[in-house]
Amino acid sequence: MSVLQRDPRDQVRVLDEDGTVVGDVPDVDDETLLSIYREMKLARHFDTRAVSLQRQGRMGTYPPLSGQEGAQVASAHALDEDDWLFPSYREHGALHCRGFPLDRILLYWMGTERGNEAPPDVNTFPAAVPIATQTLHAVGAAWAARMKGNDEAFIVYFGDGGSSEGDTHEAMNFAGVFDTPTVFFCNNNQWAISVPRERQTASETIAQKATAYGFQGVQVDGMDPLAVYQVTRAAVEKAKADDPGELRPTLIEAVQYRFGAHTTADDPTVYRDSDEVERWKRKDPIPRLETFLRDTGRLDDDDVERIEREVQEAVAEAIETAESTPRPDPEEMFDHVYAERTPDLDRQYESFTALRERLGDEEFLSE
Ligand SMILES: Cc1ncc(C[n+]2csc(CCOP(=O)(O)OP(=O)(O)O)c2C)c(N)n1
Ligand SMILES: [Mg+2]
Numbered sequence: 204m205s206v207l208q209r210d211p212r213d214q215v216r217v218l219d220e221d222g223t224v225v226g227d228v229p230d231v232d233d234e235t236l237l238s239i240y241r242e243m244k245l246a247r248h249f250d251t252r253a254v255s256l257q258r259q260g261r262m263g264t265y266p267p268l269s270g271q272e273g274a275q276v277a278s279a280h281a282l283d284e285d286d287w288l289f290p291s292y293r294e295h296g297a298l299h300c301r302g303f304p305l306d307r308i309l310l311y312w313m314g315t316e317r318g319n320e321a322p323p324d325v326n327t328f329p330a331a332v333p334i335a336t337q338t339l340h341a342v343g344a345a346w347a348a349r350m351k352g353n354d355e356a357f358i359v360y361f362g363d364g365g366s367s368e369g370d371t372h373e374a375m376n377f378a379g380v381f382d383t384p385t386v387f388f389c390n391n392n393q394w395a396i397s398v399p400r401e402r403q404t405a406s407e408t409i410a411q412k413a414t415a416y417g418f419q420g421v422q423v424d425g426m427d428p429l430a431v432y433q434v435t436r437a438a439v440e441k442a443k444a445d446d447p448g449e450l451r452p453t454l455i456e457a458v459q460y461r462f463g464a465h466t467t468a469d470d471p472t473v474y475r476d477s478d479e480v481e482r483w484k485r486k487d488p489i490p491r492l493e494t495f496l497r498d499t500g501r502l503d504d505d506d507v508e509r510i511e512r513e514v515q516e517a518v519a520e521a522i523e524t525a526e527s528t529p530r531p532d533p534e535e536m537f538d539h540v541y542a543e544r545t546p547d548l549d550r551q552y553e554s555f556t557a558l559r560e561r562l563g564d565e566e567f568l569s570e
Contacts, residue, residue, distance in 0.1 A: 207437050207453060211410035211420040214458065217429035220486050222494025229433035233501055238300075239280050239428050240496055243272040243489050245514045246296030249305060250463075252518050253295075253312065257467040261526065265312045266293045270426070270462035273488025274390055275360075276300055277428035278457070281435035282358060283443075287348075289328045289341040289359040293390070293461075297360065301327050305521035306528070315531055316539075335365040338374035338387065345383035345442075349450075356442035358386040358435070364395025366409050378452040379416035384442035385452040386435065387413075390425065392461040393483075397474040413454035425457025426486040429495070460486070533568070 206215055217226040250269045256262040268275065271293065279288065279300035288294075288301050295308050302325045310318030311330065319329040328344075331337035341359035348355045365371055366389055378385045389409050393400045406412060413420025419441075423434045438453035460483035464471050471480075496502035537544060537552050544552065559567045 205437055206434055207419045207421050207441065209421060211413065211422055211456075212408050213422070215421060215423040215430045215434055216427050217433065218427050218491050218495055220491065222491040222498070224495070226430065227433070229429055229436065231429070231432055235280055235432075236492075236496060236501060237506075239276050239432070240489075240492050240502065241510050241514070242276040242280075242296065242300050243428065243492065244510055245299065245517060246272045246276060247489060248511075248514045249295060249299075249308075249518050249521075252522065253309065254463065254467060256309075256522065261313075262309070263312055263314045264466050264468050266466045267461065267463035268293050268296055270460045270483065270487070271390060271392060272296050273428040273492070274388075274425035274431050274457040274459050277431035278358065278388055278435040278455075281432050281439055282356065283439065285326065285354070286356045286358065286439065287326045287328070287341070287344060289337045289344075289357065290330055291334075291337065291360050291362060291365065291390075292330045292332050293362075294330070294360050298327055301325055303327050305518065306524035309521055309525035310528055313525060315528070317531065318525075335361050335368035335370040335374075337361065338365070338368075338371045342374045342378050342383050342385050345378070345385045345452075346381055349382075349384055354443055356384050356386060356439045358388055358439075360388045360390055362395060363389065363391040363393065363400050363403050363409060364398060365389070366391075366412070367403050375413070375416045375418075375452070375454065379418050382447075382450055383452055384450060386438040386442055387452065387454040388435070389454065389456045390459060391456050392425075392459050394461065394465070394471075394475065396465045396469060397471075399475075408456060410454060410456035416454075418452050418454065420454040420456065422456045422458060424486075425459030426483075426488045426491070428488050428492045431457055 217228055219225045247269055250267050253265050254267055257265045275294055275296035279297040290298055299305055303321055307318040321327045338359050338361055341357045345357035391409055408422050410420035410422040421434050423430050434455055438455060441451050441453055444450045537548055
């Protein structure tokens with residue numbers, strides 16, 4: 204029986220909190236397993252550094268991902284090379300697995316829009332800050348690919364909060380009716396800023412909402428990378444089934460927790476207690492997979508040390524690249540709002556240039 208045929212209220216798990224095998228280990232080669240481990244370590248380290256850059260005034264607002272590495276990294280590894288990934292604003296780890304450069308992610312959160320642009324060979328969409336809008340983009344792109352006869356799957360990430368948006372329901376309804384090759388991946392991290400999961404929906408699970416749209420929904424332990432890989436791979440294969448009757452979308456609800464703040468502008472201690480955070484930290488995806496890899500002879504102390512060194516170097520290099528990239532001239536902000544400047548924008552542009560002339564470039568740019 205496919206893992207997707209389970210009751211959507213019955214959570215899929217492969218490793219328990221201690222990293223002991225309690226389910227069916229998916230068929231994943233060693234290289235992929237080690238890459239999942241390495242990318243999770245990298246995402247965690249990147250996250251720690253990014254938050255500290257923000258604290259030092261070297262970065263704008265940043266949305267941390269710690270705790271969510273298992274869901275992001277393992278799902279991204281379940282994609283095939285030509286597949287497409289549509290992120291929210293928190294998927295730095297998933298993006299990097301697909302080849303999106305770390306320095307661009309930093310650049311974007313440092314305030315340079317250009318950082319949001321994927322290199323030409325990277326099949327990812329830009330970070331979407333307006334909640335859930337990316338679900339419609341992903342379904343539209345998936346539908347277009349299907350009409351063109353392309354054999355590609357489209358994964359779209361959104362949050363538990365995003366699951367309440369009209370866009371998500373329209374996207375899932377359309378996907379169900381037109382059988383678009385879409386994998387809806389809900390990162391249920393228990394909170395939408397300060398709104399808890401129970402205030403988001405009265406459904407027992409988010410996964411079961413798929414039933415209403417006529418396709419399969421599955422709930423997975425989102426902090427168990429092997430379980431996440433297993434369900435995402437099954438969903439990707441279903442999105443690319445040869446038999447047109449079998450090609451269907453899927454909704455995955457990955458149950459997890461964000462260890463840190465919603466963004467660096469948020470203080471989670473005012474709405475959740477530290478016991479809750481500690482409870483979820485015991486499910487940390489990184490030590491869980493590390494234990495499994497060590498127990499099965501795939502990883503030892505030397506490997507861990509080497510990976511930690513490589514990860515630190517990669518992140519340090521990305522920070523160096525991002526910080527040495529020239530900042531765009533502020534004037535550019537007027538260029539891309541509309542194809543042509545509106546009268547309102549013209550007026551703003553005039554005050555902008557007047558201020559710049561009055562202060563002189565040096566003072567103006569340091570403001
Ligand atoms: C359309 C829209 N409404 C409101 C917001 C403000 N906002 C930013 S993040 C957020 C919460 C989203 O929570 P969730 O979907 O659970 O994702 P998470 O941040 O937990 O990853 C809200 C309401 C927004 N960005 N876009
Ligand atoms: Mg959330």
